[in-house]
Amino acid sequence: MSQAATEPIHVKDKDHFEELIAANSVVLVDYYADWCGPCKMLAPTVEELAAETDAAVLKVDIDELQELAGEKGIRSVPTIEFYHNGEAADRVVGVQDKADLQAALDELSG
Template sequence: MATETNHDAAGESTDDPVFIEGEGHLETVVDEHDVVLADFYADWCGPCQMLEPVLERLADETEAVIAKIDVDANQQLAGAYGVRGVPTLALFADGEQVEQHTGALPADRLRSLIEGYTAE
């Protein structure tokens, strides 16, 4: 039984969250995909951990790519996006940042945000 997996140009699966390794990597992911939901998180953050399974499901069930950015490992990148608390979620559509929210949002709200920017 074969399952179809979506991949980006770098060969990464887009049905799972993509872990970002710096500003250039985030720019590449945003440029290659129509809709990207970037999760600025920290391993020590309780709400971030609660959001993890929600984001994994959204990566699998929606057209959006979920990008995970560890703020401790990517402090400059987090600062460039004005991240002052975690989790912070930034939504990119067609290469541009269109939304940013601080705090864990419910799954249905995140799905609505994503679907508002994905092509019908």
């Protein structure tokens, strides 16, 4: 198990994404775009979760990584995806409450 980062990890490409999913038991992925207002609202929450939890927190810029976003079926942003032991576990769309995201992470960590 890799050392949890204290800030979100910006995914560079599909290989990087897959390595990070494989290396961490619990992962939160924030699919976002720079032009997306709700994404900007969610960003501080995602940063806090990265600092406060053991989960790996990834940020995927859907404009930069269109192919990956397409493969994952991301239709709107922000979309948060949860992974547990390399498998997609849950997905929520839109701005989320920090407590709800924390609860989902706790459930996967449990």
